[in-house]
Amino acid sequence: MIDACRDALIAQAVWVVQVPVAVEVGHLGLMTKLVHGESGQWQSSLMVMPLPKNDPQGYGSALTYARRYGLATLVGLASETDDDGEASMPTRNRAKAADKSTPPAASQPNAPAGLPKIDGIDYQTVAASNGKTCVIASGNAREKRPLLEQAGFRWDGNRKLWWRYAA
Template structure:
């Protein structure tokens, strides 16, 4: 699996986490959609995946989820997860199976790509103390209007080459966002400009130079 290993290393050099975009009984978590969005960046390196199921024998019906990581060279890596045959409080078998399948799919994707859910402490939406003067100044900030079309700024995942944001530049940008009293307004503008659906913003959504260009312009306008 030489080609797959090289492609996976390149992918992991750029991406190590998936955003926690959903809320549950025990806090935030990474949804299946967020896990798929994080994995989609792997297509730039020739990576893709499939998830299929197969029944297994026994006294009670059970299924195995098979996740296969593929490379355009033909290399592949497979993992399997046994889904529970029953779920307490779920009278409908197919409903219980669907719930277990969704849960297993997202963890299998994160595992096979080597991704983790973002640490809440690392979220750029973390609340920091803001002085009353800065809070008042933020109300007067004029936010740069988002571009009418982001098609030219955001490369398609199917393009042959995706240029990712330099790590040092990304770290500096996240630090500036944390300290900015206009952070929430800037992030709302960013989400609208790049059609980001996640409820909470994190570093994983800032991936491309176009993202950094836009956010830096917003920050400059807030000074």
């Protein structure tokens, strides 16, 4: 996926930073940040995902997957049909995953229930460290600040993201 956007990012003087961050036990957090080299403006997104196995191999597998899809989500790339996520799941969890009919939040075209559809803003549902469900807003957030605040989102200056608890 990086090949699909590399030339466009370079042409616009945008660089990518991806850093693992501490999240709840048994999960991987990956902060993906796009930075415009000339203006210094940036946009970031936090991806939190469960580790398939709690060992170095499981962490590496989750990190590779998170890097690919964190970048694709932030730059708005639609991915091909992907079964490597399913293949990395333990066999007993594959049937459960196949039964889920709701696509992941990042691929849903409309805002989650109770949230306004704001042009240029994407929502991602994640688990907070306290076990509550949070919604992260990313995209053209700087220009949409008043709308995000009206929708109950708060700016986290440490993590550099807009968030709110789910309903």
